[in-house]
Amino acid sequence: MRIKHSARRFLGGEPWSADGDWDVVVVGLPSDVGSRAPSLARNGPARLRRVTAALAPAGRDRADGWYDLAARRSILAGLRLADFGDLILDPLDLGSDLKQIPAVLRELRQSCRLLVVLGGDDSLSYWSCRDAELRRLVHLDAHEDAAALTGEYPHHGNFISYLERDEPELAILQYGQRDLVPGPPRLPGRNRVACASIDVLCETLDALAARDAPAATGAREVGYTALSVDIDVLDPHIMPAVTNPLPDGLGLGELMAVIEAAAAHGRPVRQFMLTEFAPADTAGIADAATAAHLLMRSIDACLR
Numbered sequence: 001m002r003i004k005h006s007a008r009r010f011l012g013g014e015p016w017s018a019d020g021d022w023d024v025v026v027v028g029l030p031s032d033v034g035s036r037a038p039s040l041a042r043n044g045p046a047r048l049r050r051v052t053a054a055l056a057p058a059g060r061d062r063a064d065g066w067y068d069l070a071a072r073r074s075i076l077a078g079l080r081l082a083d084f085g086d087l088i089l090d091p092l093d094l095g096s097d098l099k100q101i102p103a104v105l106r107e108l109r110q111s112c113r114l115l116v117v118l119g120g121d122d123s124l125s126y127w128s129c130r131d132a133e134l135r136r137l138v139h140l141d142a143h144e145d146a147a148a149l150t151g152e153y154p155h156h157g158n159f160i161s162y163l164e165r166d167e168p169e170l171a172i173l174q175y176g177q178r179d180l181v182p183g184p185p186r187l188p189g190r191n192r193v194a195c196a197s198i199d200v201l202c203e204t205l206d207a208l209a210a211r212d213a214p215a216a217t218g219a220r221e222v223g224y225t226a227l228s229v230d231i232d233v234l235d236p237h238i239m240p241a242v243t244n245p246l247p248d249g250l251g252l253g254e255l256m257a258v259i260e261a262a263a264a265h266g267r268p269v270r271q272f273m274l275t276e277f278a279p280a281d282t283a284g285i286a287d288a289a290t291a292a293h294l295l296m297r298s299i300d301a302c303l304r
């Protein structure tokens with residue numbers, strides 16, 4: 001594995017250093033290794049850096065944050081933000097490189113309040129979630145991603161099944177599924193819930209918070225929540241730059257309502273993942289602006 005640094009850093013952030021006191025650290029996984037056909041998801045991190053760097057031009061004081069005209073409030077004011085760069089997987093040493101991802105992310109997580117992971121295809125979320133302190137995963141996706149186990153490593157359609165097998169204590173809350181599939185879903189494991197409404201999502205997170213709360217002795221760790229957004233949960237009219245578009249998805253405001261609720265009821269949220277943003281090299285900037293606004297508002301919601 002090698003680390004690639006980019007001249008354009010996410011939202012004009014600083015270069016990462018281990019001794020920084022960061023609110024947010026951003027890391028990219030620009031790979032489509034888990035897609036069964038080549039996917040433009042490998043382009044996601046570079047496109048997001050290009051668009052967000054333009055929102056924070058040199059000379060602009062990032063301490064002011066941005067004003068969200070839709071929500072009528074300032075967001076990300078005073079944000080201490082670092083961009084670690086991209087983790088580049090060596091195709092000739094893929095298994096070894098994939099297995100190194102959890103340790104690299106753990107080190108980055110220890111240097112910040114919130115780690116933001118930019119995919120890449122959705123199979124990489126499996127590696128981003130291999131952490132003993134992660135207790136609750138909220139996964140927003142048009143697809144279930146719970147197909148049967150196949151080979152040694154998960155692909156983008158079955159990484160949830162691998163997580164259920166390999167992290168049996170991890171609670172998985174799914175939202176937004178709308179796929180047509182060959183048969184009824186496999187019965188979720190004891191620790192997975194398909195949430196049919198925001199209310200169910202919040203109630204489930206509240207119950208898990210009570211379960212995971214430290215005992216009076218302080219003997220147990222509370223652990224943290226990760227939010228994972230496969231961006232095809234949005235409607236393809238709003239977000240066409242995805243690998244597997246499905247009709248009748250969420251609007252951006254609807255998705256933000258889910259993320260706000262998950263962030264509020266899932267505290268502490270220590271990791272946010274965006275996957276399957278798959279822009280063509282020639283695509284316009286509207287799709288990237290949508291993804292950038294989604295990220296900026298989501299980061300604010302997770303830190304609030």
Ligand SMILES: [Mn+2]
Nearest residue numbers: 142143230232
């Ligand atoms: Mn999906």
